[in-house]
Amino acid sequence: MTRPASPTWSIAQVAEEFGVTHRTVRHYEELGLISPERRGTQRVYHRRDRTRLNLILRGKRLGFPLEEIRKIVDMYDEQPGEAGQLTYLLDQIGDRRLELERRRKDIEDSLTELDDLERRCREDLRRLG
Incomplete structure (x- = not known):
């Protein structure tokens, strides 16, 4: 068959x-x-x-x-195999999460600064008008 x-x-x-x-x-x-x-x-x-x-x-x-993706994907076929791949991937996920959290904080800080600047500009315009 x-x-x-x-x-x-x-x-x-x-x-x-x-x-x-x-x-x-x-x-x-x-x-x-x-x-x-x-x-x-x-x-x-x-x-x-x-x-x-x-x-x-x-x-x-x-x-x-x-290059990180290559390493993660290739690990499946190499020793220590899938368990090693998953352990490494979990480490990379943690690192990526920290990086994104830092970026989010930077974005939130920038938005706060923009809000403050916008508020002051509007106040100045009202005073001038």
């Missing part, structure tokens, strides 16, 4: 599914983040490529640089 072939996707299908351009998908391939099978000039994407692309895009949305 033969096993059914696992599903494959073209670059157009993968790009459309993830809402990215063909160029973006090729860029991640050039960086070695994904490695589709090649059949002549055609790229054939397997489930593993789609999973990796999903993780890459999630990492980008969360603000991780591509």
Whole structure:
């Protein structure tokens, strides 16, 4: 009994599914983040490529640089495997959270300063008018 072939996707299908351009998908391939099978000039994407692309895009949305994303994604296939990958990822999440909290405080401080400046400008305008 033969096993059914696992599903494959073209670059157009993968790009459309993830809402990215063909160029973006090729860029991640050039960086070695994904490695589709090649059949002549055609790229054939397997489930593993789609999973990796999903993780890459999630990492980008969360603000991780591509080198960090590569390290996290590659750890799955290396020792200590998934447990090591998850432990490392938790550390990175903590670092990213701290960075975002600092940014949020900076933004809140800036907004407070703008509110104060706006209030003073309006008061000065009322005094002048």
